[in-house]
Amino acid sequence: MTENFTSTRVTLASRPIGKPTEANFQIDRKPVREIADGEVLLQILFLSLDPYMRGRMDDAKSYAAPVGIGDVMxxxxxxxxxxxxxxSYAPGDIVLSHSGWQSHAVANGNDLRKLDPEKAPISTALGVLGMPGFTAYAGLRNIGKPQAGETVVVAAASGAVGSVVGQIARIHGARAVGIAGGKEKCAFVLDELGFDAVIDHTDANFAHALSASCPDGIDVYFENVGGPIWDAVFPLLNDFARVPVCGLIAHYNGEDAQQPDRLTNVMRTILRKSLTIRGFIQREFADQRPDFYRDASQWITAGKLKYREDIVDGLENAPSAFIGLLQGRNFGKLIIRVSS
Amino acid sequence: MTENFTSTRVTLASRPIGKPTEANFQIDRKPVREIADGEVLLQILFLSLDPYMRGRMDDAKSYAAPVGIGDVMxxxxxxxxxxxxxxSYAPGDIVLSHSGWQSHAVANGNDLRKLDPEKAPISTALGVLGMPGFTAYAGLRNIGKPQAGETVVVAAASGAVGSVVGQIARIHGARAVGIAGGKEKCAFVLDELGFDAVIDHTDANFAHALSASCPDGIDVYFENVGGPIWDAVFPLLNDFARVPVCGLIAHYNGEDAQQPDRLTNVMRTILRKSLTIRGFIQREFADQRPDFYRDASQWITAGKLKYREDIVDGLENAPSAFIGLLQGRNFGKLIIRVSS
Structure with missing residues (x-):
């Protein structure tokens, strides 16, 4: 212990009402305490920004405790x-941790996973080879179960989860139809990721275009957005369709339009079509992570699983980047480069 | 072929708007045609009346074709x-058929199942040992999957499906909580069927009583009614709860109250609690019927599976009995004794 380190931290200054603003965050600096037996001192290189973090900013009951006011995001x-x-760890080792929005942190060695920089770029442990990729993998394997010839639809198709969903669907022989916002993202989904079709949800005739792109209906809808996209997808679901629900980003800011009740029609349709709607969090399937690392690594090597990262430099830019993520302004897996 | 038979038939005279009335049905008599090779002539003894028949009276897309105007129900x-x-069949044999609301019918032998009157009262083939019983069995086995110590809730708990759901739940070591309408039905569910608790949905403080009867929340809600009961059950669902949906009798007459949208909250909760909502029709699991006949027969013999039949005499009373069924006026599995 020869050095004293100071951590630059982004904390939650106040709880957002609706869309978060920069005023909900505060940046401070705080000395890092000395490590105890079993612990390591970490310098954060990359921070993952993900939609679920919006839920942690609210003081509402959820599957995880909220971030406290004044605490690190x-x-x-x-x-x-x-x-x-x-x-198990030596200085210089690269690890996956859950250290939050800060530059330095103390961690218990039991909570870490060592990464091999020779095998894959280390930032991929936050995306295609990390939680978002595993969300796609586990949701399809356990709930979506795409079969050859079936149609799989996913929104935010250029994003961290959606991009993997469509490519795994194709690996299983299914038809992948992506939904994305804007020409650039749509071109990427079709040309780079190799989806069978893509629809721009910013187009006025989006619902019609989606229907035309799914002539045999939809067998799996991987739900990560909700909102108007759900309304366009739902009527197209086939008998026995499966809907893994891993996110509802359109509703995270709580600005839902007033409208007549849709639940009765949805329940009738669930009955009439023998639909499965299933919410999940990837950690429920944690015992499948070794399978995921093995399969996904092989698919990347074989060129079957491509990914795009949207790397923003500087921890101080995390709040604005996160606000943009909730509005779809990122293009690919959003990651903050904290230091290098 | 020495005799000429005439069938008394209840046909669909007109499609109901909202609740069916007797005017939607017509009774006529029609000569029965001669049977061809492979066919049998049947005298109907018992007719099952079930909520799903309401759906067949509408000209709407469903999992089965509607009954045509003028056709036998x-x-x-x-x-x-x-x-x-x-x-395979000789005169005098007793069979399960799908002959509809009439006194005589011609059937293809391939569509029949022979019943053994020595083994069980033949009317049970329409209830506890028939489609309703199998609906309960298949929905729990494949979707609800009750575990020992879990809480299973079912509405219409004195009815053909609900009564079996609760008793099978208890056989699996789960806690069975029934919902029924009126003191007589509630007493039957508790005292005769042996549910752990029962709540009267006609009580003003129904939602509160349900919550008090489920101190550990609800792990399986076997949905067969919808409506206000769903609204009372839904907030009590535990993480990873399963909701097999086999019916929505509260909505069959299409008289749904105008109310604000509930779907967004339901989807958020599905995500937050990792819920499973799954519609089904029992025939999807047809290959499990032999298991069901074996298990249910053993349970009846062992006194673990009890049933109650509400037998109404006379085919001419089928319309009024069916109208009553949709309003919960029956008490037990509703069956018409067509002849004896």
Whole structure:
């Protein structure tokens, strides 16, 4: 322990009402405490920004506790070990941690996973080879179960989860139809990711175009957005269709339009078509992570699984980047480069 | 072929708007045609009346074709073979058929199942040992999957499906909480069927009483009614709860109250609690019927599975009995004794 480190931190200053603003965040600096036995001192290299973080900013009941006012914002991180009092880790090791929006952190060695920089770019542990990729993998494997010839639809198709959903669907022989916002993202989904079709949800005739792109209906709708896209997808679901629900980004800011009740029609249709609607969080399937790392690594090597990262430099830019993420302004997996 | 038979038939005279009335039905008599090779002539003994028949009266897209105007109302039946040109059946045999609301019918032998009157009262083939019982069995086995110590809630708990749901839940070691309408039905559910608790949905403080009867929340809600009962059950669902949906009788007459949208909250909750909502029709699991006949027969013999039949005499009373069924006026599995 020869050095004293100071962590630059992004904390939750206040709870947002509707869309978060920069005023909901505060940046401060705080000395890092000394590490105890079993712990390591980490320098954060990359911070993942993900839609679920919006839920943590609210003081509402959820599957995870909210971030407290004044606490560091939560988040997955890739870090370098600076000091270690844990036999499994040595200075210089690169690890996956959950250190949040800050530059330095103390972590228990038991909560880390060592990364091999030779195998894949270390930032991929936050995206295609991390939580978002595993969300796609686990949701399809356990709930969506796409069969050859079936039609799989996913929104935010250029994003961290959606991009993987469509490509895995195609690996299973299914037809992948993506939904994305804007020409540039749509071109990427079709030309780079190799989806069978893509629809721009900013087009006025979006619902009609979606229907035309799914002539045999929809067998799997991987739900990560909700909102008007759900309304366009739902009537197209086939008998026995499966809907894994991993996110509802359109509703995270709580600005839902007033409208007549849709639930009765949805329940009638669930009955009439023998539909499955199933919410999930990837950690429910944690025992499948080794399978995921093996399969996804092979698919990347074979060129079957492509990914795009949207890397923003500087922790101080995390709040604005996160606000943009909730509005679809990112293009690919959004990651903050905290230091290099 | 020595006799000429005439069938008394209940046909669909007109499609109901909202609740069916007797004017939607017509009774006529029609000569029965001669049977061809492979066919049998049946005298109907018992006719099953079930909520799904309301759907067949509408000209709407469903999982089965609607009954045509002037056609015999559809329905499961227990019948006696009068004449046979099928080697598998002899006059006097008792069979399960799907002959509808009429006194006599011609059937293809391939569509029948022979019943053994020594094993169980033949009317049970329409209830506890028939489609309703199998709906309960298949929905729990494949979707609800009750575990020991879990809480299973079912409405219409004195009815053909609900009564079996609760008793099978208890056989699996789960806690069965029934919902029924009126003191008499509630007493039956508790004292005769042996549910752990029962709540009267006609009580003003129904939602509160339900919550108090489910101190550990609800792990399986077997949905067969919808309406206000759903609204009371839904907030009590636990993480990872399963909701098999086999019916929505509260909505069959299409008289849904205008109210603000509930779907967004339901979808958020599906996500937050990792819920499973799954519509089904029992025939999807047809290959499990032999297991069901074996298990249910054993449970009845062992006194673990009890049932109650509400038998109404006379085919001419089928319309009024069916109208009453949709309003919960029956008490037990509703069956018409067509002849004896």
């Amino acid at each position: 939560e988040g997955g991180t890739v870090a370098r070990v600076l000091e270690s009092r844990n036999r | 559809e329905g499961g039946t227990v019948a006696r073979v009068l004449e046979s040109r099928n080697r």
